[in-house]
Amino acid sequence: MSREAKPLVVAVVGATGVVGKTMIKILSERKFLVAELRLLASGRSAGTTLTVDGRTLTVGEATPAAFEGVDIALFSAGGDVSRQLAPEAAVRGATVIDNSNGWRMDPAVPLIVSQVNPDDAEWHEGIIANPNCSTMQLVPVLMALRDTAGIERVVVDTYQSVSGTGADAIAEMEAQIRAHVAGEEKVASVYPHPIAFNVLPEIDVFLENGYTREEWKVLTESRKILHMPDLRLSCTAVRVPVFVSHSEAVHVETTRPMSPEEARRAFAAVPGIVVMDDPATHLYPIAEQAAGTDEVYVGRIRTDPSVERGLAFWVVSDNVRKGAATNAVQIAEILVERGWVEARSRRELASPVGERP
Amino acid sequence: MSREAKPLVVAVVGATGVVGKTMIKILSERKFLVAELRLLASGRSAGTTLTVDGRTLTVGEATPAAFEGVDIALFSAGGDVSRQLAPEAAVRGATVIDNSNGWRMDPAVPLIVSQVNPDDAEWHEGIIANPNCSTMQLVPVLMALRDTAGIERVVVDTYQSVSGTGADAIAEMEAQIRAHVAGEEKVASVYPHPIAFNVLPEIDVFLENGYTREEWKVLTESRKILHMPDLRLSCTAVRVPVFVSHSEAVHVETTRPMSPEEARRAFAAVPGIVVMDDPATHLYPIAEQAAGTDEVYVGRIRTDPSVERGLAFWVVSDNVRKGAATNAVQIAEILVERGWVEARSRRELASPVGERP
Numbered sequence: 001m002s003r004e005a006k007p008l009v010v011a012v013v014g015a016t017g018v019v020g021k022t023m024i025k026i027l028s029e030r031k032f033l034v035a036e037l038r039l040l041a042s043g044r045s046a047g048t049t050l051t052v053d054g055r056t057l058t059v060g061e062a063t064p065a066a067f068e069g070v071d072i073a074l075f076s077a078g079g080d081v082s083r084q085l086a087p088e089a090a091v092r093g094a095t096v097i098d099n100s101n102g103w104r105m106d107p108a109v110p111l112i113v114s115q116v117n118p119d120d121a122e123w124h125e126g127i128i129a130n131p132n133c134s135t136m137q138l139v140p141v142l143m144a145l146r147d148t149a150g151i152e153r154v155v156v157d158t159y160q161s162v163s164g165t166g167a168d169a170i171a172e173m174e175a176q177i178r179a180h181v182a183g184e185e186k187v188a189s190v191y192p193h194p195i196a197f198n199v200l201p202e203i204d205v206f207l208e209n210g211y212t213r214e215e216w217k218v219l220t221e222s223r224k225i226l227h228m229p230d231l232r233l234s235c236t237a238v239r240v241p242v243f244v245s246h247s248e249a250v251h252v253e254t255t256r257p258m259s260p261e262e263a264r265r266a267f268a269a270v271p272g273i274v275v276m277d278d279p280a281t282h283l284y285p286i287a288e289q290a291a292g293t294d295e296v297y298v299g300r301i302r303t304d305p306s307v308e309r310g311l312a313f314w315v316v317s318d319n320v321r322k323g324a325a326t327n328a329v330q331i332a333e334i335l336v337e338r339g340w341v342e343a344r345s346r347r348e349l350a351s352p353v354g355e356r357p
Numbered sequence: 358m359s360r361e362a363k364p365l366v367v368a369v370v371g372a373t374g375v376v377g378k379t380m381i382k383i384l385s386e387r388k389f390l391v392a393e394l395r396l397l398a399s400g401r402s403a404g405t406t407l408t409v410d411g412r413t414l415t416v417g418e419a420t421p422a423a424f425e426g427v428d429i430a431l432f433s434a435g436g437d438v439s440r441q442l443a444p445e446a447a448v449r450g451a452t453v454i455d456n457s458n459g460w461r462m463d464p465a466v467p468l469i470v471s472q473v474n475p476d477d478a479e480w481h482e483g484i485i486a487n488p489n490c491s492t493m494q495l496v497p498v499l500m501a502l503r504d505t506a507g508i509e510r511v512v513v514d515t516y517q518s519v520s521g522t523g524a525d526a527i528a529e530m531e532a533q534i535r536a537h538v539a540g541e542e543k544v545a546s547v548y549p550h551p552i553a554f555n556v557l558p559e560i561d562v563f564l565e566n567g568y569t570r571e572e573w574k575v576l577t578e579s580r581k582i583l584h585m586p587d588l589r590l591s592c593t594a595v596r597v598p599v600f601v602s603h604s605e606a607v608h609v610e611t612t613r614p615m616s617p618e619e620a621r622r623a624f625a626a627v628p629g630i631v632v633m634d635d636p637a638t639h640l641y642p643i644a645e646q647a648a649g650t651d652e653v654y655v656g657r658i659r660t661d662p663s664v665e666r667g668l669a670f671w672v673v674s675d676n677v678r679k680g681a682a683t684n685a686v687q688i689a690e691i692l693v694e695r696g697w698v699e700a701r702s703r704r705e706l707a708s709p710v711g712e713r714p
């Protein structure tokens with residue numbers, strides 16, 4: 001049910017970060033109806049000014065009181081900040097769309113990819129989580145297979161850009177590139193090893209089981225978003241010296257046989273997926289071309305001969321935009337379009353979300 | 358059976374290329390007993406001088422007559438040159454160790470990784486093939502699993518450096534890096550798209566089935582080397598902006614269950630494999646550290662929960678050294694050590710290898 005949208009008070013928390021800045025840009029690009037844009041960040045960044053649509057806005061400190069009157073709060077400020085402040089925002093009537101890892105696996109928090117499970121937004125209790133970037137671009141593609149051939153098992157190996165880590169990582173890689181050109185030693189501090197002209201199979205912290213949390217997120221978040229609690233998926237998450245866009249090599253064992261041609265049609269039918277697949281003209285998704293766009297690109301679609309019903313393909317998307325900022329704004333659009341902002345606020349007053357450990 | 362080695366006449370064909378130069382260096386490093394080192398290349402490169410162990414050697418043109426008196430000819434000059442000249446060298450009594458794709462899948466040509474199937478060198482008829490670099494580093498690791506837990510299926514996605522393409526590709530990436538620093542457009546000619554700060558899922562030409570020849574080589578060559586004609590393997594081969602060393606994310610379904618600890622022991626027992634696996638100290642194989650060494654490094658060894666008996670791990674090796682030049686010299690060492698150089702020459706005179714299409 002679509003309603004006439006009225007301008008909302010929108011807060012962006014972590015406004016000075018790579019994703020925060022992109023959220024601001026995308027709100028403007030998509031002409032999201034904003035009555036007031038409130039830019040918030042840590043005390044350290046408060047006072048910074050940002051130019052938005054020609055106006056100079058000052059970044060305020062993200063305190064609980066700063067959320068008074070906010071309708072939608074887009075958070076991209078890390079898990080600790082979100083765990084602390086998202087309930088404060090929610091209890092004040094804001095609907096939080098959180099890009100951190102802080103709430104994603106909370107059973108009371110929907111985890112949403114706009115074109116995959118928008119309906120899950122309906123049962124939110126003040127906080128909606130935005131998935132991890134490597135999960136984000138994978139699930140629309142997996143959805144296409146889930147709904148046609150069925151999925152038995154997924155293997156995905158990632159090629160993730162440094163912008164997924166943030167501005168510090170981009171600066172570190174730039175400095176290492178300049179050191180290389182100058183014939184100097186590359187210095188690493190954001191990553192444990194130099195990332196320029198290297199590949200690092202470590203993203204986020206290591207878990208007891210030998211996986212990184214990034215790899216485990218791809219498994220657990222995909223299960224939650226796709227409503228496939230038993231989805232079998234294995235991932236190796238790897239950082240590569242690319243500025244923007246994550247790439248993924250994916251191998252899927254399907255339930256019934258599916259030709260590459262059928263898969264191409266199934267992928268192309270999903271909103272926001274673009275099939276780029278013409279080997280003869282060297283056409284396949286590549287990171288640099290995907291940067292700055294909002295689509296998920298799929299190519300190199302072929303039969304995987306190592307299983308009876310196998311498909312292999314290559315998925316690329318801008319990790320800062322669709323992988324984070326764009327999807328967050330798309331979730332906000334779903335809330336507005338379906339009239340779930342106000343509905344949430346009413347429910348919230350009766351049953352506030354408490355602080356969580 | 359080890360025999361006393363006597364110095365041999367060794368030719369290096371493609372002596373001015375990245376792999377050829379490394380072959381020369383490794384012959385010297387490993388103190389291979391060379392009576393005469395004959396450096397050969399195309400007419401275009403003939404006349405170039407190279408300094409070897411302090412002596413200046415002039416590169417001669419690789420013609421059939423240039424192989425007169427040669428005992429071992431190390432070829433790294435591309436498939437066309439090998440298909441044309443390797444039989445010419447063999448018919449003149451040389452044993453050819455060929456790094457190109459020209460002979461690898463010929464049933465009369467053994468395809469050898471030194472620590473995996475050295476015995477196959479015995480049945481050569483004048484030409485022995487050196488595997489493709491991405492296959493080279495994978496098969497010693499797979500051998501360890503074949504001989505312990507058994508292998509049902511392998512998925513491998515690669516992160517391959519530009520040195521695998523050659524000196525032109527290294528120069529192209531360097532130029533693109535400098536263009537980036539200067540704020541200029543990156544120009545691509547060796548690869549279809551810029552490789553600096555990008556990842557390209559295209560290595561070698563595309564086949565009718567949607568795979569690249571590089572991906573298909575990993576399947577067919579692994580089958581031949583491991584003597585597993587039915588090995589099930591799926592690969593996505595990807596070029597990344599790294600100068601030296603290929604990395605591989607590998608997921609293996611084993612025949613019987615195997616713990617990561619057991620796998621670590623099995624890998625470590627293979628000559629030339631080094632297990633580097635301590636997540637707590639960020640210790641895992643990484644491309645830049647492997648460069649300049651001759652080992653195959655394995656780490657990130659963990660259970661793959663997406664299949665009943667699964668293992669996942671990360672394999673890195675210097676693609677120019679172990680992936681090409683070092684293994685070629687190691688094959689020459691096997692021939693010498695087992696007295697198969699002369700044996701081959703005698704056989705050859707009775708049954709020369711003819712030219713092939």
